[in-house]
Amino acid sequence: MELGNLHEYYTNYKDKMNWETKIRFALDICCGISYLNDCQILHHDIQSANILVNINEKIKITNFGSSKKFYDLTRNISPNIENVRYMAPEKLLTDNNTKKEKVPYDLKCEIYSVGALLWEIAELKKPHSDLNKSEILVGIRNRVNERYNLPFSDGIPDDWKNLIRTAMLHEPACRPKISKICHKLHKLSKDYSKFSTLDDCTEDYDENLSSIDDNQSTMTSITILTVEDAIRAHKSKNGNKQLAWQSFKYHSVIDIYAKYMVGYYYYHEEVPELQKISKDERVRIAVEIFKETADKGNPSAQLRYGICLWQGEGISANSFEALKYLKLSANQGNSAAMYVIGKAYLNGGNGIEQDRERGAKYLKEAALKNHLKAKEMCIKNNIIF
Structure with missing residues (x-):
């Protein structure tokens, strides 16, 4: 990578590593x-050596040689002077003790590595860099065993x-989900950048991830659309639904x-993997x-x-709770919600008292928005509209 x-990158371009850049990279x-x-x-080897920076200062995650599906059997990865800096305690300590049962690598192990990488981005140096290379394996194990916390500089x-402290907690169950980390970083990005938007992590993004097959050395790119382009692909008659689905999942x-669109795809069984x-x-x-x-607050989801x-469907029926959400959607101008509410009041039933006047009001509003069934x-x- 360029x-x-x-x-x-942070060694050669330290002057560019302000907090806006740090947060953008982390996000x-x-x-x-x-x-x-x-x-x-699961990537299995999150560390700064496996994060590449291209000429446009966009991030790529690379080196998928150790990556596995969630439920695949994982092989033990021996600690070395680099990956040990990011290795979760449950892996580091049990892998060194033949009497203890080996702990499989899971999401919580990956979160610990993310925390160590976020510490590195903040401090612009590798975790445990104060230890001599000759003693780093033993030194880090001793520190982790004593529940040592990496220190922070001022500022x-x-x-x-x-975020780092919770991601690097000794107890795996207490570490946050990656989605929560993303939300926290997004909030930070808005505090540090006046140009921040909901698409911060993927603006102009088309190949943020690079994957390497276990049996190949060839690098391939995974394309991700912006939310707007994914919507267009979804709505287009000949659009790539699989690509739209992948993009919605990424941005979700x-x-x-x-x-919401991820939920829509689950509901409508839009792509082959969901048919299973x-x-x-x-x-x-x-x-x-x-x-x-x-x-x-999404009106389509409220509908x-x-x-x-x-x-x-998928939940116990509750007509009063249903009306509450339908009205929230209608109040945001959703004509389909207006039509459903109008029909419910006009006909009554299902626990809803008939109210033809109120029903006519909602149906008229939907018709004025060109809802065909309401018309x-x-x-x-x-009902005049």
Whole structure:
């Protein structure tokens, strides 16, 4: 890569490593790891040597020689003077003790490595760099065994320090999910950059990740669309739905609409990989996502979650709760929600008291927004619009 790996970059271009750049790099890396996790891939070797910087100062995660699917059997990776700096305690300490049962590498191990890498980005030096190379393996094991915490220099933002501390907690279960780390970094990016947007981690992004097959040395790129381009691909008759799905999953960490679209794909079984999941399980996952994004204000999610509640699909039926979400969507101008509410009040039933006047009001508003079924119902019931 043109500007070298991350360690080489911050060594050669230290003057460029202000907090805006540090946060941008960290967010790019964590979004990439989140995307890999969505694809059920664990990298297994997160360290600055495996993060490359191109001529446009965009980040690539590389060296997938040790990567595995979540449920694949993993081989033990022996600690060396580089990877030991980022290795989780549960791996580092058990791998050195033949009497203890070996701990498989999992998401929580990867999070610890991310925390160590974030410390490196903040301090612009490798973790445990104060130890001599000749003693680094034993020295780090001793430190980890004593629950040593990497020290911080003055001027490190408290939010950044807290993020690292939680990611590097000795107890794996207490470490945060990668999505939470991404959200925290995104919040930091807005504090440090007046140009920050919801697409910070992927603006002009087309090949942030590079993968290396276990049996190949050839590097291939994984293309990710912006949310806007993914929407266009999704809506296009000949659009690449698989690429749109991958892109929505990637952006779903920080973009509410992208997260909603992930739920949409689960619900409608849009891509082959989702066809392997039972319908009940797909709908259950979709409803959970609809609820999460509805509560964050997305009108399309409010509509769909309301309909699921009304029909009892993927969740226990609750017409009053359904109306609450449908009204939230209608209040944001969603004509489909207006139509469903209008029809419910006009006809009554399902626990809803008939109110033709209120029903006519919602149907008229939907018709004025050119909702075809609302127009037909207005004409049928002599509602002038």
